[in-house]
Amino acid sequence: MAQPIxxxxxxxxxxxxxxxxxxxxxxxxxxxxxxxxxxxxAGKTTLMNVVYGLYKPDEGQxxxxxxxxxxxxxxxxxxxxxxxxxxxxxxxxxxTVTENLMLGHETIRGPNLGPLSTxxxxxxxxxxxxxxxxxxxxxxxxxxxQDLSVGEQQRVEIVKALYRGAEVLILDExxxxxxxxxxxDLFVVLxxxxxxxxxxxxxxxxxxxxxxxxxxxxxxxxxHVVGERKPAKTNxxxxxxxxxxxxxxxxxxxxEAQPGQTVLQxxxxxxxxxxxxxAVDGVTFEVRSGEVLGIAGVQGNGQTELVEALTGLRxxxxxxxxxxxxxxxxxxxxxxxxxxTAHIPEDRQQDGLVLPFPVSDNLVxxxxxxxxxxxxxxxxxxxIMEAARERxxxxxxRTPNAQTHVGSLSGGNQQKVIxxxxxxxxxxxxxxxxxxxxxxxxxxxxxxKRLIESRDAGxxxxxxxxxxxxIMQLSDxxxxxxxxxxxxxxxxxxxSKREVGLLMAGVAKEKAGKKSNSSE
Amino acid sequence: MDTLFFAGLITLALIKxxxxxxxxxxxxxxxxxGVINIAIEGMMLIGAMMSFLxxxxxxxxxxxxxxxxxxxxxxxxxxxxxxxxxALLHAWLSIRYKVDQIISGTVINLLAFGITNFTANAxxxxxRLSGVGIFPxxxxxxxxxxPILGDIFFKHxxxxxxxxxxxxxxxxxxxxxxxxxxxxxxxxxxRAADTVGINVNRTRYIxxxxxxxxxxxxxxxxxxxxxxxxxxxxxxxxxFIALAALIFGKWTSVGALGxxxxxxxxxxxxxxxxxxxxxxxxxxxxxxxxxxxxxxxVWVAIKLIKRSQDKRPxxxxxxxxxxxxxxxxxxxxxxFPNIQIPIQxxxxxxxxxxxxxxxxxxxRAVAPAAVGKPYERG
Numbered sequence: 001m002a003q004p005i006x007x008x009x010x011x012x013x014x015x016x017x018x019x020x021x022x023x024x025x026x027x028x029x030x031x032x033x034x035x036x037x038x039x040x041x042a043g044k045t046t047l048m049n050v051v052y053g054l055y056k057p058d059e060g061q062x063x064x065x066x067x068x069x070x071x072x073x074x075x076x077x078x079x080x081x082x083x084x085x086x087x088x089x090x091x092x093x094x095x096t097v098t099e100n101l102m103l104g105h106e107t108i109r110g111p112n113l114g115p116l117s118t119x120x121x122x123x124x125x126x127x128x129x130x131x132x133x134x135x136x137x138x139x140x141x142x143x144x145x146q147d148l149s150v151g152e153q154q155r156v157e158i159v160k161a162l163y164r165g166a167e168v169l170i171l172d173e174x175x176x177x178x179x180x181x182x183x184x185d186l187f188v189v190l191x192x193x194x195x196x197x198x199x200x201x202x203x204x205x206x207x208x209x210x211x212x213x214x215x216x217x218x219x220x221x222x223x224h225v226v227g228e229r230k231p232a233k234t235n236x237x238x239x240x241x242x243x244x245x246x247x248x249x250x251x252x253x254x255x256e257a258q259p260g261q262t263v264l265q266x267x268x269x270x271x272x273x274x275x276x277x278x279a280v281d282g283v284t285f286e287v288r289s290g291e292v293l294g295i296a297g298v299q300g301n302g303q304t305e306l307v308e309a310l311t312g313l314r315x316x317x318x319x320x321x322x323x324x325x326x327x328x329x330x331x332x333x334x335x336x337x338x339x340x341t342a343h344i345p346e347d348r349q350q351d352g353l354v355l356p357f358p359v360s361d362n363l364v365x366x367x368x369x370x371x372x373x374x375x376x377x378x379x380x381x382x383x384i385m386e387a388a389r390e391r392x393x394x395x396x397x398r399t400p401n402a403q404t405h406v407g408s409l410s411g412g413n414q415q416k417v418i419x420x421x422x423x424x425x426x427x428x429x430x431x432x433x434x435x436x437x438x439x440x441x442x443x444x445x446x447x448x449k450r451l452i453e454s455r456d457a458g459x460x461x462x463x464x465x466x467x468x469x470x471i472m473q474l475s476d477x478x479x480x481x482x483x484x485x486x487x488x489x490x491x492x493x494x495x496s497k498r499e500v501g502l503l504m505a506g507v508a509k510e511k512a513g514k515k516s517n518s519s520e
Numbered sequence: 521m522d523t524l525f526f527a528g529l530i531t532l533a534l535i536k537x538x539x540x541x542x543x544x545x546x547x548x549x550x551x552x553x554g555v556i557n558i559a560i561e562g563m564m565l566i567g568a569m570m571s572f573l574x575x576x577x578x579x580x581x582x583x584x585x586x587x588x589x590x591x592x593x594x595x596x597x598x599x600x601x602x603x604x605x606x607a608l609l610h611a612w613l614s615i616r617y618k619v620d621q622i623i624s625g626t627v628i629n630l631l632a633f634g635i636t637n638f639t640a641n642a643x644x645x646x647x648r649l650s651g652v653g654i655f656p657x658x659x660x661x662x663x664x665x666x667p668i669l670g671d672i673f674f675k676h677x678x679x680x681x682x683x684x685x686x687x688x689x690x691x692x693x694x695x696x697x698x699x700x701x702x703x704x705x706x707x708x709x710x711r712a713a714d715t716v717g718i719n720v721n722r723t724r725y726i727x728x729x730x731x732x733x734x735x736x737x738x739x740x741x742x743x744x745x746x747x748x749x750x751x752x753x754x755x756x757x758x759x760f761i762a763l764a765a766l767i768f769g770k771w772t773s774v775g776a777l778g779x780x781x782x783x784x785x786x787x788x789x790x791x792x793x794x795x796x797x798x799x800x801x802x803x804x805x806x807x808x809x810x811x812x813x814x815x816x817x818v819w820v821a822i823k824l825i826k827r828s829q830d831k832r833p834x835x836x837x838x839x840x841x842x843x844x845x846x847x848x849x850x851x852x853x854x855x856f857p858n859i860q861i862p863i864q865x866x867x868x869x870x871x872x873x874x875x876x877x878x879x880x881x882x883x884r885a886v887a888p889a890a891v892g893k894p895y896e897r898g
Contacts, residue, residue, distance in 0.1 A: 054715070054897065075717025090712035092705050093889070103705050104716030106698045115699035164716075 003066045005030045005199050006051070006082070006168055011060035013046055020046040022223040023060070028168065033190060033200045035214035037207070039243055039440040040411070043223040044203045045087070048170045052084045053077040075104070083161025084170040089153050091160075093146035097139055098125045101160050132159045136192050150298075151182040158189070162198075169193065170201045175209055179298050180468060180501035187213050205243070207236045208469075219243055244441045254452045257476040260289040263429045263460035264310070269319035269329075271302070271309040279305035281484035282319065287429065287460040292451065294475030294492070295464040296500050302484035303464045304346060307433045310462070311343045312336045313351075324428060337366055339429075342422035342454075346433040346464075348411075352418045355407030359399050360388035362406045363421050387424075395420035396446070412443030419450055430454050433464040448474060468504070472497055482506045523668070525797065526852060529788055529806075531672050537777070537784025538683045538745075539564065539755075542738030543762025544769065544776035545686055549731035550607075552694065552771060553724045554707040554890045555614055558625035560735050561759025562632030563606050567599040567739025569636045572644070572651060572750035574598025575743075579652045588652045592744050595652075596679075599740035600733040606632065607732020611725050618894035633753065640752045651749040655679065677745040679737065686734065690773040703727055707888035710895040720895045735759070769818070771888065778818035785810050786872075801856035809847030816841030 006028040013021040021043045028034050036044045049055045051062065053071040062069050064080050071077050077084075091100050102124045109120035125141035132139040137155045145153060154174060161169055171190075175183040190200055190213060204210050210217055211231045219226045219242040226242045240248045264287040271280035280302040287293045297303055308314035310321060312333035321329045323339050337343075345351035353362050364373050364384055372383040388402040397416045399409055406417055415435070422430070432451060436444040451474060455461050465471050471478055472492065479489045480503040487503050543560045550557035575595025579588065606628060613624040643649070655677040664674035694700040702723055705713040710720045742754055761783050768782075769775025789803045798806075819837045 052715075073717060074715045078717065084715070086715065090709070090715045092709045092712055094708055095701075095704070099701055100712075103701055103713065104718055106701060108698065113697075115702075116693055116697045118696055119698060119701060 002030060004028055004063075005065055006201075007063040007066075008047070008051070009061045009063065011047060011050055011057045011062075013043075013050055013055060013057050019223050021050070021057070024220070024223070024225055026218060026225065028199050028201055029216075030199055031194055031197055032215040033194055033202055033213055035202045035204060035210040035217045036220060037204060037210050037217055037239060037243060038220035039205055040438050041440075042220040042243070044220055045172055047220075048084065048172060048201065048203060051077065052082060052170060078164045078166070081165060081167035082170065083164055083166025083168070085154065085157040085161060085172065085174060087172040087174075087176060089157055091145045091153055091156060093144070095145060096121075096141070097143055097145060097148075097156050098128065098141045100145055100156065101128050101141075101163050105164070128159055128163055131162055135159075135162065135196065136189055150177045151179075151185070154178070154186070155189075158193075166198070168199050168201065170203070172203045173205070174202070175204065175206065177299065179505045180497065181505050183209065207239050207243075210239070211236065221245055240441055246442075248441050248445060252448045252452065252473045254474070255456070257291045257455065259291040259476070260458065262286045263289050263324060264462065265320075265322040266310070267320045267322075269306070269309060269321060270317040271305040271314060272317055273305055278317075279484050280309065283481070283484075283486045284319075285479050285486060285489060287462050289428065289458050289460045290455060291476040292455050292461040292463055292474050294471040294478045295462065295481055296468060296471045296478055296504055297466065297481035298504055299466045301481050303433070303466075303481060305484075306481070307343075307346065307431060307464055310336075310431060311341070311345075340426055342425075342427045342430045342459075344415075344418055344422060344430070344432040344435050346437070348414055348418055349407075353406050353414060356405055358403045359392065359397070359406050359409070359417060360384055360402040362417050363388050363391050363424075366421060367425065391420040391424055394424075412439045412446075415439060415443060415447060419447060423450065423454060427454060427457075427459045429460045429462065431462045431464075434466065435463070436465075436467070436470060468497060468501060471500070480504055523852075526848075527668050527672055529785070529792060531675075532788035532791065533781055533785035533810075534672065535676070535680060535745075535784070536787040537780040538680050539738040539741045539758050540762045540765055540783050541683050541687060541777050541780040542734050542741065543759050544765040544780055545690055545773060546603075546607075546731040546735035546738070547763055547766040548690065548694075548771060548773055548776060549703075549727045549734065551766065551891050552707045552888055553703045553727035554710060554720075554888060554893065554895070555611065555724055555728050556621040556625065556892045557607075557610065557728065557731065558622060558760075558763060559606070559610050559628035559632075560738075560762050561755055561757065562625075562629035563603045563732050563735035564739035564742075564755045564759045564762075565632045565636050565753070566606050567603040567736030568742045568754055569639060569644075569739075569750050570602040570736070571595040571599035571740035572649075572743045573639075575652050576649055589655070591652045592655055595744055596737065596740050599736040601736070603736020603739065604729045604733040607729050607735070608725075610732070611728040615721050615724055615728075615894065618896075621892050629759075636750075637752050640750065644750055649749075651743070654748045655745050679741045679745050682737070683741075684777075687773045687777045694773065704888070707890055710890050710893075714895070714897065724895075738762070767887075770886075772822065774821040775818050778814045778821075782811050782814050790868075799856055799858050801859060802851055805847065805851035805854075805856070809844055809851050811844075812840060812847060813844030816844055 004027045008024060008026040011021050011024045024047055026047070038044045046055065050057045051071065053073045053076055056072070062071060069080060071080065098121050102119065107120045107124050108117035109123070110118050128139065129141050137159050139152070139156055139159055145156065148156065158169070174186060178186060194200060202210070202214060214231055217229045217231060217234070217239065219229070219239060221243060229239070266286070267284050268282045269280055270278065270282055273279035283306065285293065295303060305314060309316045312328070312331050312335070316329045319329065320327060323336065323341065326339065328336055328339070349355060354365070361384070364387060367373060368379065373380055373387070385402060392399060392402060395416050397420060398413050406414060409417070430451070435447050435451065439447065451461055451463065463471065463474055475492045477489055478492050478495060478500060480487045480500055482504060483506065490500065543564055546560050546563065547557050572595065575591045578594040579591040610624055610628055613619040614621045657675055657677055660674040664670040694704065702713065702718050706718065706720050706723045714720050739755060743750055762780070765776050765779040765783060768779035769777070786807060789807060792798055793800065793803055816837055819832055823832065823837065
């Protein structure tokens with residue numbers, strides 16, 4: 001086999017209290033797409049930040065084209081032909097595409113005055129336009145980055161790496177922010193790049209897309225490399241087991257929905273965002289008991305504002321919200337909670353928990369003021385502790401004890417604390433917003449099971465998620481939200497991932513219908 | 521009220537705007553790179569005192585053998601260095617030790633008040649130290665012969681010219697040069713800058729420190745081009761007005777100069793009112809007219825500088841500019857009735873204008889996104 005373009009040998013990286021990478025070996029051949037698969041926190045991104053010079057490894061060596069290399073900072077990585085597209089884009093929103101691409105190694109015109117040399121924007125704009133066209137990545141050099149869609153920003157990031165002369169491209173969770181169609185477009189681009197001799201490291205925790213795009217898959221768990229596979233000789237179940245360290249059931253098993261009465265009726269609801277612009281623009285839908293209504297949509301299409309309005313955290317600008325026959329638009333969160341509504345918020349650390357509080361207090365945040373947890377103005381510590389122990393047991397929360405600060409638990413266990421709190425009473429409506437974001441496969445499995453159990457116990461479940469797979473698996477009906485409007489509500493049984501994906505991307509309903517028909 | 525009087529008023533406004541503009545430039549450099557600077561007041565005050573001590577002591581040391589201009593230049597350099605040194609302290613606290621930048625700024629202001637008051641009490645006033653004078657006026661050849669405009673712009677002391685040059689250079693540098701691009705990226709998205717190999721903290725140090733030197737010049741102006749000696753707390757809030765000018769100017773140097781001129785004009789009007797040259801209602805009408813016209817002027821400047829990104833229609837600018845001029849003409853021609861206002865209130869005019877501007881006209885000024893946040897890797 002030819003000399004690998006990049007080889008890592010025994011990379012070890014420690015953070016205070018954590019061993020993020022433990023003697024990791026890794027190899028990238030010229031012209032391949034090598035996927036790095038693992039759970040959040042498995043050490044994939046840390047490893048790549050070491051390669052890109054953002055972190056210094058405590059032990060181990062990096063070889064580029066067989067040559068031992070010390071990479072102390074990103075500049076050196078770039079100089080050696082390594083470019084990285086970060087999960088959170090490294091673009092300055094208020095600057096143009098051209099300015100972003102020239103930043104750090106500017107082309108100048110006129111006399112060289114050091115830092116005060118004049119930028120040669122026109123020339124760079126021309127160069128990057130040509131470069132983008134060459135690889136099938138059309139970009140607008142003069143557009144402001146903040147005006148671009150997420151997919152376009154990603155293209156800019158890739159062109160940025162190429163413009164720096166990257167031979168090796170590291171893509172960190174590139175599909176996390178894309179619609180399924182945008183992801184497919186990205187895969188075409190990646191194939192073009194590889195055909196042109198570039199080599200790609202593709203970081204992901206999504207089994208399906210890794211199997212689809214990679215030439216080779218390396219699986220990491222808890223900072224170790226667990227193994228290496230060829231996509232042709234493996235399958236989702238094996239990879240999942242390698243990632244988690246045990247067998248996992250990937251398919252959610254659920255029976256037929258038994259829809260009953262309407263629990264939540266939303267009519268023509270209008271909500272504004274923080275900048276006072278319209279975020280939810282007249283949506284109408286209903287949730288019945290015993291069913292899961294999934295709200296599908298790419299992040300930032302009004303889901304956050306919608307959920308906040310439904311839970312009383314944000315005022316509604318118009319329309320009505322009827323919860324079990326009562327008008328609750330503008331009601332306080334407590335009133336809505338007392339109408340047997342449970343809420344699993346999108347940002348569990350910001351809105352779901354008080355991080356410096358112990359697990360026990362977090363478990364009663366919604367009921368602490370009621371007996372048996374309170375008598376008059378006095379909290380009943382014993383009752384709270386007792387309830388906490390019981391819930392920790394029932395919901396399998398892995399915590400040293402009930403007094404541990406919730407902030408020191410893992411993401412999966414933090415989410416379990418919220419679920420335990422919200423579901424430990426009679427629930428008529430469960431609003432779950434991105435309930436499995438950032439969780440490991442094991443916790444996802446658990447949360448999904450709990451959501452279906454709530455449904456079967458007769459609660460109406462409103463599931464908001466930008467993970468299309470999750471929506472498809474759990475929902476009985478699917479409402480697609482795009483730019484603050486519900487484009488369509490579909491029966492889960494009779495729709496396809498492709499159809500929902502197209503609707504999420506804003507392709508009009510008739511067109512989407514036609515497209516999915518023609519593809520059948 | 522005639523044209524000559526009006527020209528005199530604008531000339532005075534430009535002079536009064538100079539220290540404010542220097543202060544605003546100091547804030548611009550600091551905040552564009554991501555460090556909040558509310559210590560401009562303190563830096564200016566230290567600069568004022570050090571320019572006085574520098575010029576006087578240098579003059580004593582040389583025994584008056586050199587022309588007084590040399591001593592004044594030495595005073596200016598000392599002011600810049602001491603401003604830079606104080607700024608270095610601010611940078612060091614807020615970058616190295618990640619101290620809250622508002623706290624650091626407040627500490628520096630208090631420190632500056634303390635040091636200057638102490639020095640004034642214990643030394644300057646105690647030994648009755650007298651100044652070496654002020655910079656002479658320099659008439660720019662040819663340009664100063666232009667009627668009216670020559671009087672307004674080209675018959676000033678050197679620091680006024682230096683201020684105008686600084687504003688121009690900074691405006692160009694911030695948006696057209698390598699330094700500007702890097703500085704802005706560090707203030708907006710430091711991590712993005714880091715990933716392309718820009719040293720975030722070094723960029724911040726350099727900008728804060730050079731900004732400190734500019735604030736020092738602003739302070740030096742008060743001594744070397746105005747009163748000729750140091751008085752306790754002589755900056756009287758100009759550092760904070762500079763900060764308001766920076767925000768009103770939306771973190772651009774031309775914008776900041778525009779608003780500094782507005783504040784300068786308010787101050788100039790206050791002076792003329794106290795002298796009894798005009799009455800209060802006239803002054804108010806003039807202030808409004810000038811404010812609106814300046815806004816239009818700044819818009820024109822921004823349109824010329826950022827052709828591709830400015831979306832303001834030319835017709836709007838023309839209408840606003842026309843309205844402003846109309847107001848000024850009306851204010852100059854119409855006879856306003858006399859209303860008596862106690863003289864003490866007139867000195868309030870610049871502060872009143874600050875409050876009015878910040879409360880009413882700024883709209884949504886967007887600060888650099890990363891301002892006030894120390895940068896940490898990982």
